[in-house]
Amino acid sequence: MGFVSNLKIRANTLFEYILINHRWVIVVFFLLPLSFIYDIYYNTRSWLIFKLIRQIPMCTARPGWQTISFRVPAYKSTFNKIKINLVDILEIDTRKQTVRCEPLVTMGQLTKVLVDLGWTIPIVPEMDDLTVGGLVMGTGIETSSHKYGLFQHICTAFELVLADGSLITCNKDEHANLFYSVPWSYGTLGFLTAVEIKIMPAQRMISTFLSESRKESENDYVEGIMFTYNAGVVMTGNMCNSVEEGKLNEIGKWYKPWFFKHVESYLKAGRGVEYIPIRDYYHRHTRSIFWELQDIIPFGNNLLFRLLLGWLVPPKVSFLKRTQGQKVKELYENNHFIQDMLVPADQLKNALDVFEKEVKIYPMWLCPFKLPADPGMLRPLDGKCSLFVDIGTYGVPKVDNFHPVETTRRVEKFVRNAKGFQMLYADTYMTVHEFREMFNHTLYDKIRKELQCTKAFPEVYDKICRKARI
Numbered sequence: 001m002g003f004v005s006n007l008k009i010r011a012n013t014l015f016e017y018i019l020i021n022h023r024w025v026i027v028v029f030f031l032l033p034l035s036f037i038y039d040i041y042y043n044t045r046s047w048l049i050f051k052l053i054r055q056i057p058m059c060t061a062r063p064g065w066q067t068i069s070f071r072v073p074a075y076k077s078t079f080n081k082i083k084i085n086l087v088d089i090l091e092i093d094t095r096k097q098t099v100r101c102e103p104l105v106t107m108g109q110l111t112k113v114l115v116d117l118g119w120t121i122p123i124v125p126e127m128d129d130l131t132v133g134g135l136v137m138g139t140g141i142e143t144s145s146h147k148y149g150l151f152q153h154i155c156t157a158f159e160l161v162l163a164d165g166s167l168i169t170c171n172k173d174e175h176a177n178l179f180y181s182v183p184w185s186y187g188t189l190g191f192l193t194a195v196e197i198k199i200m201p202a203q204r205m206i207s208t209f210l211s212e213s214r215k216e217s218e219n220d221y222v223e224g225i226m227f228t229y230n231a232g233v234v235m236t237g238n239m240c241n242s243v244e245e246g247k248l249n250e251i252g253k254w255y256k257p258w259f260f261k262h263v264e265s266y267l268k269a270g271r272g273v274e275y276i277p278i279r280d281y282y283h284r285h286t287r288s289i290f291w292e293l294q295d296i297i298p299f300g301n302n303l304l305f306r307l308l309l310g311w312l313v314p315p316k317v318s319f320l321k322r323t324q325g326q327k328v329k330e331l332y333e334n335n336h337f338i339q340d341m342l343v344p345a346d347q348l349k350n351a352l353d354v355f356e357k358e359v360k361i362y363p364m365w366l367c368p369f370k371l372p373a374d375p376g377m378l379r380p381l382d383g384k385c386s387l388f389v390d391i392g393t394y395g396v397p398k399v400d401n402f403h404p405v406e407t408t409r410r411v412e413k414f415v416r417n418a419k420g421f422q423m424l425y426a427d428t429y430m431t432v433h434e435f436r437e438m439f440n441h442t443l444y445d446k447i448r449k450e451l452q453c454t455k456a457f458p459e460v461y462d463k464i465c466r467k468a469r470i
């Protein structure tokens with residue numbers, strides 16, 4: 001090949017020579033026809049697929065082994081598998097009380113996020129790996145289902161991609177027929193892309209309160225205040241000798257906000273630590289008489305009032321009593337509920353339900369205490385030392401059907417059945433029989449006999465019962 005040797009660009013073969021010096025030959029004779037064929041091939045393929053694949057039913061591409069059911073779904077191998085990788089919690093709306101999440105969100109993932117924020121879903125089917133999509137398309141049940149129904153019944157909306165590719169949102173009002181058809185449809189109506197589920201406040205307050213109450217050696221002081229049926233603050237205290245910079249709070253000073261109002265601010269602020277001088281702590285509820293003063297001086301916690309007259313409060317309870325006329329006294333008795341009920345710790349939740357239903361008075365004071373298994377009037381459950389909680393309700397009932405006698409009697413009945421006790425400084429409306437059911441008189445009767453008290457002194461009941469004092 002002598003004639004190529006004098007070219008500037010060296011080429012080893014004829015093909016390379018043409019490629020370098022006459023590119024058009026390659027383009028025109030090879031690349032253009034190839035592009036044409038390529039286009040025909042792909043257009044034909046996509047046309048064919050469009051025509052044919054529509055005949056093949058679709059299902060999600062989630063592999064069969066990932067499902068919680070023992071059945072290995074055979075249809076997965078023949079159906080047209082669509083990848084749906086929607087794994088996120090999209091939105092928590094605490095005002096509407098709903099959570100919107102994608103179908104692959106699991107129960108474990110959902111409860112973690114919700115409970116951290118103080119919420120939960122009414123039905124949490126057991127097993128962390130159950131997915132929202134599965135529970136909607138299939139179903140789900142839990143021990144709260146006697147109250148809320150099946151998983152589908154706590155769903156308020158579904159978002160689906162239908163067979164024609166359109167996205168649709170359905171709920172009880174919009175596309176209701178579709179909404180009611182989705183549960184148990186096992187993915188045969190469309191692809192689920194999001195579900196809206198009802199949420200409710202988690203009673204984390206109770207478990208936190210009780211677990212802190214049980215840590216005898218860790219916490220020197222434990223107290224809880226409920227501000228609504230669902231929201232409360234648990235406080236734990238420890239004695240110490242030094243103060244962290246900037247965290248001293250002398251809550252006893254006359255110009256400081258009332259203690260329970262200060263505590264309430266933690267509902268918004270969240271967890272916090274502060275250092276309180278010990279006497280300020282001991283008398284934390286004194287200035288506002290727990291929260292009774294807010295009914296007497298509604299503007300008492302106003303900054304101006306605190307600055308000017310804060311050092312004068314609280315008024316002496318004895319003076320308050322002495323200066324109220326018969327009318328005010330009657331008014332108070334008919335519109336006021338002051339009780340401390342002592343219930344076993346495992347009855348706290350039930351007790352809160354009863355108080356919410358019967359009086360709805362907040363704030364509500366929760367003070368844990370240990371009841372040793374000593375003989376005497378107060379007998380703990382099973383004769384074993386147990387944790388109890390004092391539930392203090394002081395104020396004006398916010399329910400419509402409050403009746404001083406009937407309401408108190410219903411609450412007293414609950415407390416008796418719960419094996420709890422009523423503090424006797426307050427009004428009791430129990431009969432002597434009911435009173436003896438609540439308080440164990442075995443030892444009392446024996447001692448009274450031994451000491452010949454029967455004629456010398458009245459019985460407890462005769463001193464404290466409502467009738468005896470009228």
Ligand SMILES: *[C@@H]1O[C@H](CO)[C@@H](O)[C@H](O)[C@H]1NC(C)=O
Nearest residue numbers: 374375376379440441442443
């Ligand atoms: C009442 O107390 C006595 C002893 O103080 C005890 O033997 C008895 O079992 C108690 N009764 C109940 C119903 O707990």
